[in-house]
Amino acid sequence: MSAAPALQTIDLAAKAFWAQPQSERDAAFTVLRRENPVSWSRPAESDLLPPELNTKGFWSLTKVDDIRAASRNPRVFSSAEGITMEDFDPLMKEAAQSFIAMDAPRHTQLRGITLQAFTPANMRRIHGWVHEHVKALVDEMAPKGQADFVQDISVKLPGRIFSSFFGLEDGDRRDRTIQAAQDLLAWTDPEVAGEGEDAALALFAECVMTLHQTASELAEERRVKPGDDLMSWMLAAEWEGKKMTDDEICAFFVLLAVAANDTTRHSTAHAIHTFTRFPDQKALLLEDLDGRVEGAVEEVLRWSSPLLHMRRTATEDVVVRDAEIKAGDKVVLWYCSGNRDEDHFDDPFRFDILRDRNQHVAFGGGGPHFCLGAALARQMLKYVLYEVYGRIPDIEAPEPDFLVANFINGVKSLPATWTPEAR
Ligand code: HEM
Numbered sequence: 001m002s003a004a005p006a007l008q009t010i011d012l013a014a015k016a017f018w019a020q021p022q023s024e025r026d027a028a029f030t031v032l033r034r035e036n037p038v039s040w041s042r043p044a045e046s047d048l049l050p051p052e053l054n055t056k057g058f059w060s061l062t063k064v065d066d067i068r069a070a071s072r073n074p075r076v077f078s079s080a081e082g083i084t085m086e087d088f089d090p091l092m093k094e095a096a097q098s099f100i101a102m103d104a105p106r107h108t109q110l111r112g113i114t115l116q117a118f119t120p121a122n123m124r125r126i127h128g129w130v131h132e133h134v135k136a137l138v139d140e141m142a143p144k145g146q147a148d149f150v151q152d153i154s155v156k157l158p159g160r161i162f163s164s165f166f167g168l169e170d171g172d173r174r175d176r177t178i179q180a181a182q183d184l185l186a187w188t189d190p191e192v193a194g195e196g197e198d199a200a201l202a203l204f205a206e207c208v209m210t211l212h213q214t215a216s217e218l219a220e221e222r223r224v225k226p227g228d229d230l231m232s233w234m235l236a237a238e239w240e241g242k243k244m245t246d247d248e249i250c251a252f253f254v255l256l257a258v259a260a261n262d263t264t265r266h267s268t269a270h271a272i273h274t275f276t277r278f279p280d281q282k283a284l285l286l287e288d289l290d291g292r293v294e295g296a297v298e299e300v301l302r303w304s305s306p307l308l309h310m311r312r313t314a315t316e317d318v319v320v321r322d323a324e325i326k327a328g329d330k331v332v333l334w335y336c337s338g339n340r341d342e343d344h345f346d347d348p349f350r351f352d353i354l355r356d357r358n359q360h361v362a363f364g365g366g367g368p369h370f371c372l373g374a375a376l377a378r379q380m381l382k383y384v385l386y387e388v389y390g391r392i393p394d395i396e397a398p399e400p401d402f403l404v405a406n407f408i409n410g411v412k413s414l415p416a417t418w419t420p421e422a423r
Helices: 017-018 022-035 065-073 090-101 104-119 118-140 149-154 156-166 174-184 199-224 230-236 246-277 279-287 289-304 373-391
Strands: 038-041 057-062 146-148 311-314 318-320 323-325 330-334 411-413 416-418
Touching: 017 022, 022 174, 038 323, 057 065, 057 323, 065 318, 090 104, 090 149, 090 289, 104 318, 104 411, 118 149, 118 156, 118 230, 118 373, 146 323, 149 156, 149 246, 149 289, 149 330, 149 411, 156 174, 156 230, 156 246, 156 373, 174 199, 199 230, 199 246, 230 246, 230 279, 246 279, 246 318, 246 411, 279 373
Parallel strands: 057 330
Antiparallel strands: 038 057, 146 416, 311 330, 318 323
C-alpha cells in the first residue's frame, strides 16, 4: 500500500482522487476508517449535472458495521433519491435505475415480480447458458496464446449471457444493445465518453434510449410469441395480482444491462489479474481447483469490490458514530473500504483464497436491495476460474488498464499470455 495521506488532503469528491492508483485510494480509505470513519465531503465533481444543480455534499460510511446497519435500515436510509454519489437528472433516474432506486412498497412489488421470473427451473436454464458460454469463449481463446482478456472473455461473456436472457439473436440490434449496456457506466472516463462539457450526459442518455428501444421492441415481440427467455418470463410474472408496466420493464432492462453486465465483466478481469499478482495464491488454487474455487470466488469479490459504492439518502436526522446526519443528506456506502476493514477481516490487504468466514460486502450490506444476481454472479466467476485455470493454467496478465470511475471498479484492457492449447 502507498504512504498514508494526511486526513485533510483526502477528497473523495474529486475526479482526481479516482484517477489515482488503487493503492493510493486504499491508503486514503485506511486513514478515513482510522481517523474519521463517517466523514463529510463537498459535492462530487460531476459530469452529469451542471454546477447550479450539483449542490449537495455527501457523508461517507467506511466501516463494515455502519455499511451493514444503513443497508438494513431502509426506512432511515432511503434509495429513492438515487443510488450513486453523483446525482442524476430525475427523468434519467426513473428511466435507468428501476427498483434499485426505490423504497417499499414499490420496490417490494417490482422486486417481487422479478423474483417470480427466477423460478428454480429458470435458474437451472440460466446456469446452463452461463456454463455453455464460458466454455465456448475459452474454446475460442485457449489456442491463441495471447489476447486481451477483457475483449476475449470479460466483455463477451456478460454480453452473451445478457443476449440469452432476453433472447436477442445475433445481428445489429444485439451488438448495438450490448455496446450500450457496456458504455452506460463509463461516463466518467473521457476515453469512452469523449471530451467536452456534455459528452458524459449525451453518452449516458443515448445508451438509455438504445436499451429502452430494444426492451420495448422485445416486449412487443414476446407478447405475440413468448420464448424461453427472461423477457418472456418477466412479461408473464406477477406478484399480488400486479404485472410490470412497459415503462417498468424498460427500466428493469436498463438496470439488468448494468447490473448483470458491467459488474461481472470487471470481476472476471480482476480475477485473472489478481491471481497473476499473487502467484502463491494461484498455486494454491491450481493444487485443488474443485475444493478451492468457491473460496477463490469470494476472495476475488472482496478484493476487487466491482461496485465501489452505493448511496442512500437520510429520511430523518440520525447520528452515526459521532456524525450528525440531517434529513435529506446523501450517505455513501463505500464497499471498497468495508472490504478492507481491519476490524472485520484479518490482514485485509492480503489476498487469501483460504480466508475463513469471508463476509464481504461486494454484493451490498444485506437488507432489501441485496444483489438479486449474487448467486448467478458467483456461478459465472466460478465457471471462468474453472475453465481458464483448468485449461490454460499458466495464463499471466500483469498489466491492466483501469477505468477512471467512482462507481464501477473497471478494467478496460488486460493483455494476457499463456501456452496455447493444442487444437
Ligand atoms: C460480481 C458481480 C456483481 C456485483 C459485485 C453486484 C453488486 C451489487 C450491489 C452492491 C448491489 C446493491 C446492494 C444494495 O444496495 O444494498 C446490487 C444490486 C442488484 N444487482 Fe448485483 N452485482 C453483481 C452481479 C449481478 C448480476 C449478474 C445481476 C443479474 C441478475 C445483478 C442484479 C442486481 C439487481 C437487479 C440489483 C438491485 C436489487 C434491488 O434493488 O432490490 N447483479 N448488486
